[in-house]
Every structure is written in structure tokens, then in C-alpha cells.
Amino acid sequence: MAELLNIGLIGLGVMGQRMLARLKDHPRLRAAWVWDANPAAIATTLAAHPHLRAADSAEALIRQPGLDSLYIATPPAAHIALSHAAFDAGLAVFCEKPLTVDFDAARDCIARIGREKQRAAVNFSLASASGLAALQRAFGAAAKLPLGALQSVQIELGFAAWPRPWQAGAGPWLAERVEGGFTREVLSHFVFVLQRVLGRAEVLESRVSYPADGRSAETALSASLRADGVPVTIEGRVGPEIEVPDRNRMHWRASDGEVELREWFGLSEQRKGGLVQPLGESEALRGAAQADQLEQWVALIEGRSHSLPGYAEALAVQETIEALLAGKT
The missing domain is CATH 3.30.360.10 (Dihydrodipicolinate Reductase; domain 2)
Incomplete structure (x- = not known):
């Protein structure tokens, strides 16, 4: 049996909740850790998904051992900084769009992805x-x-x-x-x-x-x-x-x-x-x-070709x- 791939989710608004629902029955991708700036969103999510664990911060979630990928569903201003933190931790990143509010920062991030062969993709449905x-x-x-x-x-x-x-x-x-x-x-x-x-x-x-x-x-x-x-x-x-x-x-x-x-x-x-x-x-x-799309995410995490x-x-x-x-x- 293929190993499970543990996902951390940052951002528990509409898109975060939809992704949790989609991951629920996937044979490989397993939502493991969550965090949101709104404590009420965390509480509601944990009540609906009691197997999840909540981190104390976005940074703490990214540092959790055993994670394979980070899903980012925050407002766009945080996307690039969170992506860099995930790359530092060796995680593949699947990010919601829009990608950024800072084009120069995004270009620097893209250069890093190319230079270091980081694994990153954006969710265009x-x-x-x-x-x-x-x-x-x-x-x-x-x-x-x-x-x-x-x-x-x-x-x-x-x-x-x-x-x-x-x-x-x-x-x-x-x-x-x-x-x-x-x-x-x-x-x-x-x-x-x-x-x-x-x-x-x-x-x-x-x-x-x-x-x-x-x-x-x-x-x-x-x-x-x-x-x-x-x-x-x-x-x-x-x-x-x-x-x-x-x-x-x-x-x-x-x-x-x-x-x-x-x-x-x-x-x-x-x-x-x-x-x-x-x-x-x-x-x-x-x-x-x-x-x-979820199968393509698996391929991204495993470093294989994807669309x-x-x-x-x-x-x-x-x-x-x-x-x-x-x-x-």
C-alpha cells in the first residue's frame, strides 16, 4: 500500500474548508495539521474534523515533523512568505490564487523555485x-x-x-x-x-x-x-x-x-x-x-511530472x- 502523504493547511475560510472536504476520503493525501488567524475558525474546524491537530501559529505548523506538503488558503498578501517558509522546511506547496500582491517578491520566489528545484503549484481549478x-x-x-x-x-x-x-x-x-x-x-x-x-x-x-x-x-x-x-x-x-x-x-x-x-x-x-x-x-x-487535481498534487509532492x-x-x-x-x- 502506498504511503500516506500528510498535508498541513493554513487558512480555514471557504477554500480551506472545501479542500478539507475533498481530502477526507483520498487514499493518499491526509489532512493532518491546520491553522488560521481566527481562533473561531480553528475551533469550528476541529469540531467538524476531530482527527486534525491545530498548530499554535503558521510557522509552528510548517515546522511540524512528518508533513509532506503545505496548502495555503490565506489572503494573497501572505502567500509568498509562507511559500518560502515551506521551502525552508522541505515541503511541497499548493497555493491558492491570486499568487501575490508583490510582483517583485513573486519573481524572487520563482527564481528560488527554479534554482533549488522546489516543488510548488497554484490552484487553478x-x-x-x-x-x-x-x-x-x-x-x-x-x-x-x-x-x-x-x-x-x-x-x-x-x-x-x-x-x-x-x-x-x-x-x-x-x-x-x-x-x-x-x-x-x-x-x-x-x-x-x-x-x-x-x-x-x-x-x-x-x-x-x-x-x-x-x-x-x-x-x-x-x-x-x-x-x-x-x-x-x-x-x-x-x-x-x-x-x-x-x-x-x-x-x-x-x-x-x-x-x-x-x-x-x-x-x-x-x-x-x-x-x-x-x-x-x-x-x-x-x-x-x-x-x-488531487492526483496531480500527489505527483507534485513525489517530484513527478504533473499538470x-x-x-x-x-x-x-x-x-x-x-x-x-x-x-x-
Whole structure:
């Protein structure tokens, strides 16, 4: 029987709790130690998962003997410092995005990862999705273009409110423009897909709307980009006229067909002149992607090849995201 791999989790908000639930029945990955800056979050977590042990601090958790990997689900400002501490302790790191609020610090961290062969990845949920695999087969660098030449990409996002109802426990940072907002939290997943398939995107134009309070995150974004010569348009907004908490669509149109990702993991394809062919419902494909992501995490810990985005790829996504938020006319 393969040995268990012990995981320490720092950050017990929404994402930390979701990861604990996913790890619960995994045959190899075992949540062992937790810590959060909020004592109430620790108490609630221990009550729900009595096998866990709570460390006295983030630093104490990282130093615990027997750990194999650290999962970081704190607000972004702490990500790089925690990553360095984990590398010092010999741990593989799986970090939530956005990667950082300090690009220079992130570049220094990326240089260390390359220099020391540290094991680190960032959680973009679509990295293990069937939709990404289908897009790479159709339009990636090695693709034989079964749907013809790619002509355009459209990304559409809508939210009834921001943050979404299930994010209520994430903390105020998610609703504020310094670290939060739907562009960083949701659009980044689709920019990751775009850039993994086509390479770095250039922002040609971007218009961003913010509330007048000077603090809250964006309520709308409209942008034009170009990736590998292909025009890309983005439309995202928050408003009560949107009837569901979270709506998203990514449409790839080629000369001889189309591919669409919808509601995160839903996937369909249409050949020119043919009917739309559903290739999987969102929830079924979500489960398969999440299961594969955990297997990729095992590979990361064991130093094997994996498909998880590294810190350099995550930073490239974030640079595009921040360029969008900076606005350009």
C-alpha cells in the first residue's frame, strides 16, 4: 500500500474548508495539521474534523515533523512568505490564487523555485478540466486544428452579487479592490485557460467600473485582448438583474467549428453546419477534474511530472489580470 502523504493547511475560510472536504476520503493525501488567524475558525474546524491537530501559529505548523506538503488558503498578501517558509522546511506547496500582491517578491520566489528545484503549484481549478484538454487538442501549439483556424475567443461572466453567497465567510478582503474582486477570483481561471492554450495575452483595451466608495471591488469590466494573433473579448459584471449567483461562458470560434465551456466545467462542441454536441455536464466533469487535481498534487509532492500550474505560469496570469484592472483606452 502506498504511503500516506500528510498535508498541513493554513487558512480555514471557504477554500480551506472545501479542500478539507475533498481530502477526507483520498487514499493518499491526509489532512493532518491546520491553522488560521481566527481562533473561531480553528475551533469550528476541529469540531467538524476531530482527527486534525491545530498548530499554535503558521510557522509552528510548517515546522511540524512528518508533513509532506503545505496548502495555503490565506489572503494573497501572505502567500509568498509562507511559500518560502515551506521551502525552508522541505515541503511541497499548493497555493491558492491570486499568487501575490508583490510582483517583485513573486519573481524572487520563482527564481528560488527554479534554482533549488522546489516543488510548488497554484490552484487553478480548470487545469485538470476536460474542457482545457479539449481546447489544447483543438487549438494548442501541437494541435492539428480539427476545427480549423481559431478566429476569436469570448469570455462572459455575470454575478448577482459580489462576493457570491457561499463566499460570505472568506473575509472582507474579497470584496475590496486591493486584493479581491471577480476579475482576480473568477476571470483569472479563464485567463489561465486562454494563456495555457495560446500563450501570453496582450491587453489592448480595458474599461473597469468601480463603486464610488473608493474601497470596493469592481462591478464591471469590458476588455479586448490579443493572444497568438487571435482577438479575445471579455465582458463581466455584477448586478441584481443577473438571476443566478455565478454565470460564466468561454466561447472559442474557429473556421470549421466551435468549442464552449459553460458554468465552469460544462463542455460542448459544434462542427460547422452541425448540431451542438454536449461533451459532458458541468457537475460530472467537475468531479472528474477535482479527482485528477488531487492526483496531480500527489505527483507534485513525489517530484513527478504533473499538470498543475507553477508559480511562473500563475504570475503570468496575474500580470494579465492586473493589466486589465489598471484599465487601458
